[in-house]
Every structure is written in C-alpha cells, then in structure tokens.
Amino acid sequence: MKIVVLVKHVPDAQFDRHLSGEGHTTDRDESILSELDEYALEAALQLAEARGGAKAGNKVIALSMGPAGAVNAIKKSLQIGATEGVHLTDTALAGSDAAATSLALAAAVRHLGADSPVDLVLTGMASTDGETSLVPAQLAERLGLPQVTFASSLDVDGGRVSARRDADTHSETVEASLPAVVSVTDQINEPRYPNFKGIIAAKRKSITTLSLADIGVDSSQVGHSGSWTRVTAAEERPPRTAGTIITDEGDAGIKLVDFLAAQKLL
Amino acid sequence: MANVLVFIDNPGQALKKSSLELLTIARSLGETAVAVNGELSDDVAGTLGAYGAATVFRPSAADLDDYLVAPKAAFLAAVADKSGATTVLLENSPEGKEIAARLGIRLSAGVITDVVAVDADGTAHKSVLAGSYTTTAKATTAVTVLSVKANTVDPEPATAPGTPETVTVDAPADATAAAARITSREQKVASGRPDLTDARIVVAGGRGLDGDFGPVEELADALGAAVGASRAATDAGWISHDAQVGQTGKTVSPQLYISAGISGAIQQKAGMQTAKVIVAVNKDAESPVFEIADFGIVGDLFQVLPQATEEIKKRKG
Numbered sequence: 001m002k003i004v005v006l007v008k009h010v011p012d013a014q015f016d017r018h019l020s021g022e023g024h025t026t027d028r029d030e031s032i033l034s035e036l037d038e039y040a041l042e043a044a045l046q047l048a049e050a051r052g053g054a055k056a057g058n059k060v061i062a063l064s065m066g067p068a069g070a071v072n073a074i075k076k077s078l079q080i081g082a083t084e085g086v087h088l089t090d091t092a093l094a095g096s097d098a099a100a101t102s103l104a105l106a107a108a109v110r111h112l113g114a115d116s117p118v119d120l121v122l123t124g125m126a127s128t129d130g131e132t133s134l135v136p137a138q139l140a141e142r143l144g145l146p147q148v149t150f151a152s153s154l155d156v157d158g159g160r161v162s163a164r165r166d167a168d169t170h171s172e173t174v175e176a177s178l179p180a181v182v183s184v185t186d187q188i189n190e191p192r193y194p195n196f197k198g199i200i201a202a203k204r205k206s207i208t209t210l211s212l213a214d215i216g217v218d219s220s221q222v223g224h225s226g227s228w229t230r231v232t233a234a235e236e237r238p239p240r241t242a243g244t245i246i247t248d249e250g251d252a253g254i255k256l257v258d259f260l261a262a263q264k265l266l
Numbered sequence: 267m268a269n270v271l272v273f274i275d276n277p278g279q280a281l282k283k284s285s286l287e288l289l290t291i292a293r294s295l296g297e298t299a300v301a302v303n304g305e306l307s308d309d310v311a312g313t314l315g316a317y318g319a320a321t322v323f324r325p326s327a328a329d330l331d332d333y334l335v336a337p338k339a340a341f342l343a344a345v346a347d348k349s350g351a352t353t354v355l356l357e358n359s360p361e362g363k364e365i366a367a368r369l370g371i372r373l374s375a376g377v378i379t380d381v382v383a384v385d386a387d388g389t390a391h392k393s394v395l396a397g398s399y400t401t402t403a404k405a406t407t408a409v410t411v412l413s414v415k416a417n418t419v420d421p422e423p424a425t426a427p428g429t430p431e432t433v434t435v436d437a438p439a440d441a442t443a444a445a446a447r448i449t450s451r452e453q454k455v456a457s458g459r460p461d462l463t464d465a466r467i468v469v470a471g472g473r474g475l476d477g478d479f480g481p482v483e484e485l486a487d488a489l490g491a492a493v494g495a496s497r498a499a500t501d502a503g504w505i506s507h508d509a510q511v512g513q514t515g516k517t518v519s520p521q522l523y524i525s526a527g528i529s530g531a532i533q534q535k536a537g538m539q540t541a542k543v544i545v546a547v548n549k550d551a552e553s554p555v556f557e558i559a560d561f562g563i564v565g566d567l568f569q570v571l572p573q574a575t576e577e578i579k580k581r582k583g
Contacts, residue, residue, distance in 0.1 A: 019395070133367075137335065138371050147446060233401065247563075251573075253570045266582075
C-alpha cells in the first residue's frame with residue numbers, strides 16, 4: 001500500500017500566536033508538527049504494519065507543504081515511523097489559501113503517484129492553525145476522489161475503505177473505493193512517540209524536496225496570486241479582562257443568578 | 267436573478283434558528299434564492315416565503331443523503347449556475363464547511379469559513395487563532411462562498427413576505443460516482459437539549475466534576491442550555507466526545523458560557539473566547555479561566571451549581 005500523509009508545521013497552540021505582514025499570515029516561529037496530524041500518521045503506520053510494513057513494500061510518505069522550517073514536521077514524522085518524506089517548498093507558495101493549497105497538494109499527490117499509484121491520502125481533521133477543515137475536501141474534489149472525513153475508526157480491505165463517523169445526532173458507517181482522501185479525528189488511536197531507534201533510523205531516511213516546477217504548477221496558480229480569498233485586515237483582539245471574582249460564602253449560586261438576571265441572560 | 271443563494275439541508279418540520287439567520291443575512295445582500303435538500307414541508311415553504319426567498323431550488327434526486335457531501339456540493343453548484351447567485355451562504359457545521367469546500371472548487375470560488383458577520387459588499391468578518399485575532403476577508407472571485415456561524419444575527423422576517431417559486435434542478439449524474447456511501451446510520455438518543463454549536467447558552471464541565479456531570483446537566487436544563495465539556499472530561503469517558511469544546515473539539519460562540527471545574531488551559535480557552543459573557547466556577551483561585559471570566563466564583567461547584575439551579579427554577583416559577 002502507498003499512503004501519503006499530509007503533515008503540517010504549525011505554531012504551537014500552547015503559546016500566543018501572531019499574524020503579520022501584508023497578507024496577515026501566521027508567524028511560524030515556535031512551530032511543531034500539528035498535533036492532529038499525528039493521528040493520521042499513526043493510522044497510516046497501523047495500516048502499513050498490518051500489511052507487513054516497509055519490508056512488504058508498504059510506503060508511508062509524509063508530505064508537507066511549507067517554508068524551510070516545515071521540514072521539521074517531516075523529520076518528526078520520519079522519527080515516528082514514516083518511510084519517506086517529501087517537502088513541497090517554493091517561495092511562490094507563501095500566502096496560499098485553502099484553494100491554492102489544495103491545488104498544489106493535488107499536483108504533489110499526482111506527482112507521487114506517477115510511478116505507482118497512491119492508494120490513500122490521510123490527513124488530520126483540521127490544522128491547528130487555520131482550522132478551516134477545507135483542504136481535505138478540496139483536495140478530494142480536485143483529485144476526483146471520494147472523501148471520508150472525520151473518521152473515528154478505519155478499515156481498508158479489498159480496495160475499499162470503510163470508516164465510522166460520529167456526529168452530534170447520529171453515528172454512521174461509510175464506505176468508499178480506493179484511492180480516497182481520508183481525514184481522521186483524535187478519537188481514532190493513541191499516536192506513538194518517536195523512540196531512540198526511530199530517531200536513529202530517521203537519519204537514514206530520505207527527504208525529497210519538490211518545487212512548483214517539479215509538480216508542474218505555475219507560480220501564478222498559488223500564493224497570493226492564486227488564492228481566491230484575501231485577508232484584508234487583521235486586528236489583535238484586546239485580551240479579555242477579568243470581571244468580578246467572588247469567593248463563595250454560601251450564596252454564590254444566588255449571586256450567579258443575580259448576575260445572569262442583570263445581564264438579561266435568564 | 268437572485269444574488270444570494272442559501273443552502274438548507276434537510277430542514278425537517280421547522281427551520282432551525284441558524285437557517286433563519288442565514289436567510290436574514292442573505293436579504294441584506296440582495297435577492298434571495300434557497301436550495302433545499304430533503305423534504306420541504308408546507309410550513310417550511312411558508313417560512314422561506316416569510317423570510318423573503320424568491321425561489322426554492324430542489325434536487326431531482328432524493329438520495330443525496332446516502333453519500334458524504336460530494337453530491338450535495340454538485341447539486342448546489344448546479345443551482346448556483348442556474349440562479350446566477352454571486353454569494354452562497356451555508357451553515358458552519360463540519361458538513362456545511364465541506365460542502366462549501368467542494369462547491370468552491372466546482373465554482374472556482376473563494377470560500378471563507380467561521381464567518382461571524384457579512385458586510386453588504388460580501389466582506390466577511392471572522393475570528394482566528396483561538397479568538398486572539400479578528401480578521402476581515404474577501405473572495406477575489408466572481409462567486410463567494412461563506413459558511414456562517416450560528417448566533418451572528420437576530421432572525422427577522424422580511425417586511426414583504428412572498429410565495430417562493432419552486433424549481434427542480436438535476437443533481438449532476440456523475441456526482442455520486444466518486445462519493446463515499448453511507449452504509450448505516452444510528453440515531454443517538456436525543457437529549458432534548460440544543461445543539462452545542464448553535465446553542466445560545468452553554469454550560470461546560472471539566473476535570474473538577476470528578477465524573478459527575480449531574481450538576482452541569484441540571485443547570486443546563488434550567489437555563490435551556492447545551493452541555494459542553496473539556497477534553498479532560500471527554501477523555502476520561504465521563505461524557506461523550508461530541509460535547510468537547512476547544513482546540514480539537516467545537517468552538518462555540520454563545521451569548522453565555524458557564525465553565526464549571528475547568529481550569530482554562532489555552533486549548534480550553536480557545537473554545538470559549540468568542541462567547542459574549544463567560545462565567546467560571548472553580549475551586550482553585552489561580553485557574554487561568556478567571557483571567558477571562560466576566561463573573562468568576564471561587565468555590566465548590568457541587569454547592570454553587572445546584573444552588574443556582576434551584577434559584578433559577580424559583581424565579582422562573
């Protein structure tokens with residue numbers, strides 16, 4: 001099986017995050033492998049291992065699009081167990097919205113499938129920076145593939161993928177033929193940590209760098225010029241300030257209701 | 267020709283408040299058409315007219331619900347072409363956003379999600395990076411696709427209600443070919459509470475509940491609120507994962523958010539930052555949640571919540 005896992009280098013959500021520059025893009029200092037992508041990587045490794053792993057020809061390719069620093073997300077993925085890494089990087093990609101991102105990623109997936117077909121593209125349920133959740137669906141639309149999103153469990157058998165999805169009002173089982181684009185939730189598994197052996201092994205794994213020219217995409221199709229949306233202004237929200245804090249002296253529940261009544265929230 | 271197209275998926279017997287909000291926003295942008303998937307009851311058709319819809323488009327196929335989003339996006343793209351709409355509005359649910367995503371590619375249209383306000387010229391306002399920034403964004407394309415969060419406007423019927431014309435549009439024949447098929451569906455037991463994502467009030471519980479969501483649920487019911495939870499509480503299995511609010515769960519923007527027994531680490535704050543009013547109850551006076559609470563109570567939630575519940579019942583009498 002050949003599985004491509006999309007991994008993204010995102011600002012660590014534990015710290016304050018900032019937008020800057022003309023396009024109001026996210027500052028990528030202090031970035032890490034997006035936490036939600038670790039579940040996709042784990043799901044890919046489990047599928048590959050169940051089929052005999054790398055020895056049996058199963059490939060788990062960690063693909064990241066982004067500036068130089070994004071290679072760190074790929075390195076971490078290799079340490080965790082991906083078999084190879086691909087870094088799609090080009091200055092023209094900066095500022096790409098979801099539509100332009102999905103265009104570039106679709107071209108990269110086609111490129112990776114040129115010698116032998118890609119069976120599955122796995123992603124997290126959202127990136128923890130943009131959080132639009134648009135890219136998996138747009139990638140599927142561009143590749144003409146079925147999408148199976150928010151999978152909380154996953155099975156691949158006989159050229160078909162089946163998954164369980166949990167929504168607010170119902171749960172469902174869905175089925176699609178391969179190749180497919182699948183996004184997984186943080187309920188699907190417990191991602192493993194890189195161990196010492198993995199960290200050493202990662203040093204011998206290759207990372208291929210791809211430019212836009214390599215995947216046949218013109219620079220006008222991506223970045224600010226290729227994006228279909230533009231952020232015209234960004235304003236840092238004044239931090240919420242603490243209001244009234246009281247210590248319960250036996251009547252805090254009543255004071256709470258008084259507060260709600262005063263705010264016309266009852 | 268309509269300027270704005272609103273997508274309403276399976277309205278059931280009555281339109282949800284979030285759908286009424288979309289219709290209200292649509293009227294501020296121009297002449298409104300509606301695309302409805304699923305049954306269209308007389309009551310719903312009447313409400314669509316009352317909210318100013320000039321045309322209601324329905325798919326020729328009845329099986330769009332048997333597949334994940336792709337055929338709905340294909341149907342909606344066909345309606346957008348037919349109606350000539352330059353703005354398409356959808357609800358901001360996970361499915362709404364995915365339909366918007368595929369529709370955007372089909373129409374070569376810019377998609378903006380998590381929208382909280384729309385100007386007359388189509389400029390969208392949203393909040394990003396866990397509520398730490400507000401941004402304005404605009405599509406640079408001929409058509410704009412927006413998914414709009416619930417609770418952004420007060421629904422208002424049109425001053426001049428009408429009777430919409432109903433038009434059937436063919437769902438493209440190839441739309442289901444490469445779509446994932448839903449092979450089984452189980453309804454969950456309905457809680458009778460509002461949906462978390464569009465509830466006006468959310469009462470959320472965390473680690474401090476120690477496994478007992480009773481006080482949170484009772485307060486929520488007294489207030490007509492939805493129940494939310496921190497990741498610690500869902501990971502511990504005290505409540506279903508759907509209730510999770512925060513970075514990896516749902517972001518909510520209710521009028522009122524009551525946080526009980528939640529310390530307020532940054533990922534949890536992320537889920538509640540855009541609530542209009544935040545109330546926090548926690549034993550630990552040092553909890554970060556108190557930094558953002560409009561009204562904070564340092565105290566035992568097992569005392570405070572039941573007392574508040576009783577008081578609300580008494581006043582509502």
